[in-house]
Amino acid sequence: MKANHVIQDASLIVDHPFLKKYETQPDAAARSSTVPVEIGAVYYRRSNPPEYDWERDYQTARADGHTMFRHWFTWNSIHIAPDVFDFENFDKHLALAAKYGIKTIIAEHIYEAPDWLYHKYPKARLETANGSRFHSSMGGSNAIGLTRMCLDNPEVLTEAKRFLFELAKHYRDNPGLYGYDIWNECSLYDARSLCYCPATQAAFRTWLREKYDDNLDRLRDAWKRYSLSSWDEVEMPRQIQGFPDTVDMVHFQNDKAQEWFRMRRDTIREADKKNFIVAHGNAKHFCDIPACGDDFRPVPLVDIYGYTFWYSNGCHTMMGGDMIRIASAGKEFWRAEAIGNSDWAGRGGKTGTGPAPMEEKDVMAEPANIRLDALESFASGARGFINPRWRALQEGPLFDGYGWYNLDGTRNERSDEVKKIAQWANDEKSLPLWKAQPVKGQVGLLLLEDAQIFCYGFYQSTDYYSLSCQGAYDAFLDSSIQADPITLDHIDNYGILYLPFPIALADGVIEKLIKWVEKGGTLIAEGCFGYFSAGGHAYEHQPSRGLDALVGAKQDAVSFAPDRWQGLEFSSAWGRSSGGVFRQSFVPTTGKAVAWYDDGKAAVVENSYGKGKVRTMGTMAGYGYKLTKGNSAGACGGEPSSGNRQNLGLFASALPFAGVTPLIRADYNTGLIPRIWANNSETFLWCLNQECYQQEVVLELNDQYLRASSAGAFRGGAATVDGRLIRFSVPGRDAAVYRLNP
Numbered sequence: 001m002k003a004n005h006v007i008q009d010a011s012l013i014v015d016h017p018f019l020k021k022y023e024t025q026p027d028a029a030a031r032s033s034t035v036p037v038e039i040g041a042v043y044y045r046r047s048n049p050p051e052y053d054w055e056r057d058y059q060t061a062r063a064d065g066h067t068m069f070r071h072w073f074t075w076n077s078i079h080i081a082p083d084v085f086d087f088e089n090f091d092k093h094l095a096l097a098a099k100y101g102i103k104t105i106i107a108e109h110i111y112e113a114p115d116w117l118y119h120k121y122p123k124a125r126l127e128t129a130n131g132s133r134f135h136s137s138m139g140g141s142n143a144i145g146l147t148r149m150c151l152d153n154p155e156v157l158t159e160a161k162r163f164l165f166e167l168a169k170h171y172r173d174n175p176g177l178y179g180y181d182i183w184n185e186c187s188l189y190d191a192r193s194l195c196y197c198p199a200t201q202a203a204f205r206t207w208l209r210e211k212y213d214d215n216l217d218r219l220r221d222a223w224k225r226y227s228l229s230s231w232d233e234v235e236m237p238r239q240i241q242g243f244p245d246t247v248d249m250v251h252f253q254n255d256k257a258q259e260w261f262r263m264r265r266d267t268i269r270e271a272d273k274k275n276f277i278v279a280h281g282n283a284k285h286f287c288d289i290p291a292c293g294d295d296f297r298p299v300p301l302v303d304i305y306g307y308t309f310w311y312s313n314g315c316h317t318m319m320g321g322d323m324i325r326i327a328s329a330g331k332e333f334w335r336a337e338a339i340g341n342s343d344w345a346g347r348g349g350k351t352g353t354g355p356a357p358m359e360e361k362d363v364m365a366e367p368a369n370i371r372l373d374a375l376e377s378f379a380s381g382a383r384g385f386i387n388p389r390w391r392a393l394q395e396g397p398l399f400d401g402y403g404w405y406n407l408d409g410t411r412n413e414r415s416d417e418v419k420k421i422a423q424w425a426n427d428e429k430s431l432p433l434w435k436a437q438p439v440k441g442q443v444g445l446l447l448l449e450d451a452q453i454f455c456y457g458f459y460q461s462t463d464y465y466s467l468s469c470q471g472a473y474d475a476f477l478d479s480s481i482q483a484d485p486i487t488l489d490h491i492d493n494y495g496i497l498y499l500p501f502p503i504a505l506a507d508g509v510i511e512k513l514i515k516w517v518e519k520g521g522t523l524i525a526e527g528c529f530g531y532f533s534a535g536g537h538a539y540e541h542q543p544s545r546g547l548d549a550l551v552g553a554k555q556d557a558v559s560f561a562p563d564r565w566q567g568l569e570f571s572s573a574w575g576r577s578s579g580g581v582f583r584q585s586f587v588p589t590t591g592k593a594v595a596w597y598d599d600g601k602a603a604v605v606e607n608s609y610g611k612g613k614v615r616t617m618g619t620m621a622g623y624g625y626k627l628t629k630g631n632s633a634g635a636c637g638g639e640p641s642s643g644n645r646q647n648l649g650l651f652a653s654a655l656p657f658a659g660v661t662p663l664i665r666a667d668y669n670t671g672l673i674p675r676i677w678a679n680n681s682e683t684f685l686w687c688l689n690q691e692c693y694q695q696e697v698v699l700e701l702n703d704q705y706l707r708a709s710s711a712g713a714f715r716g717g718a719a720t721v722d723g724r725l726i727r728f729s730v731p732g733r734d735a736a737v738y739r740l741n742p
Contacts, residue, residue, distance in 0.1 A: 068105060503527070504536065
């Protein structure tokens, strides 16, 4: 009999980053929160809402359990003349925050440069890839003027730093201040926002000279631009292609984004050494090109991190939260922008396209979906639930969108639901729950930047890569297996790795993966594993660079025809499975074929290597799963369709293949998401119900790690424990949460 009910497998929690106290500024650490969970919203974006409602809205927020407001302190609305800073309206908000006990987060926005600067330095305006300059316009997100200036120009950088310093100096001792949110979503948003002005071109050349040791011959050979005669002739590519110049450009932009992020942090910290510095990404690391949304690199520079999760993320809410938990590496993190209501932007008579159909936007206005959205964020580890609007803008394309409260600040069914969430989260009875954290997932879903950039270069989009990542995550989730989205830096913390779309990899990445398997890891790779170098060079013998020995097979044939292989299927002992994008078949050597295409060619090979195991597929199973499941974020119906349920066998078999028993079993999963949390002495069970109706749940606990004689409810009704089985009910679009008692 084990000593207690707590998880005993040290690999699940020892050195677990989510159970460590993180290091931060000494003075900031003393300003700890008075509540375990922050509930709030963005309130003021000059000039919305109107001043005559401010105090009443603060009173309402306080009464409804809100603890935090974030305001947009845009550069162009404060630095109104070269030597004039107008803080008056914002000062009033900080005074109200102190009066009503609402924490203030100052969201700096140097992305919106002042009009006077825009006209003073026209050559510093952002230049797009087609050579045009950004023109001044109105900003839809805050209904004020919008200009874009490039920080690579020293005049702009100097003025931006001056604004940030004056901002922090002005508010550093204000009792209403909690911290600064730097660089909204830490993102350049998309490739159209990348600058090609002369200053950026010069910065790119400097970056290249460092990378290539100031050796122009090395650059010529790498880029295959043999007639370059001087560094001054080198330009950042304006056409995205699958060649090394595009790869270098993406890495340069990523480094540049980190440099600008650090500048923001350092400038504010120079003026204010005691208040928190926070930031939030947009949980699209697997989706956007790295330069437009790296969710991992900014984290070490801030005290608290967070994330936006929006319709355009496309993935499951839990995937965004899990990825940011990994990125946060033990630091507190928040759901920094939720989805409080639908919007009006771009609406017409037809259903919208892309990952955000209009009907999906509308269902997010339903209180039950707001509730589930919050609970999924909490279950992934977030300690805050913050909306992009407390009440909506009153003009512009986003008027009356996203707000929890009505346009006049009065309550409604959405705000009533948020009040209930706040009351539950910060109720004294819930306090023991927040002392725990999600345990480490049993699978590491490895995000591969080389493959992502390859996909972007060859297809001018990351969709194939992104959908493969999303589908693999969904399939594990639907199999009641927690798969943590990780980067290469995290692989030694995991015994099982799943590699979605691993088509292009650097030599060093392959070497690290081979050594990881040799030591005993179980690796599962999708199609065309390491087919290309990180620079887009295809190797004539496949698998390449020692991977043939690792996977125990040689390539038989391959077809790169994404349009042809929609709905590609293969069969195995675990049933029929779907793939897509590419079709690669194998001839086993030391490995064994375990799945076959309909023409009898080997589709999946398994092999032992060193102390570890490898399963290699010839197609993108994650993409196939996503394609058959579709996008269900925000809508009822989390249960895999009958046509898609067959695909779960492949993913559910990952743990048995590695010789691992699932932490929890839910054999008849119908939109349920179980999660285990732990601290050093207690274990908690979450179970989220994505369906619209109440479900009677039976979960089987792995008694090698989990023991319970009873379960104490933190949310939901009573549960009964019978050996390894725990039974309870979960209301629709809600969660049940229990402490597993010894």
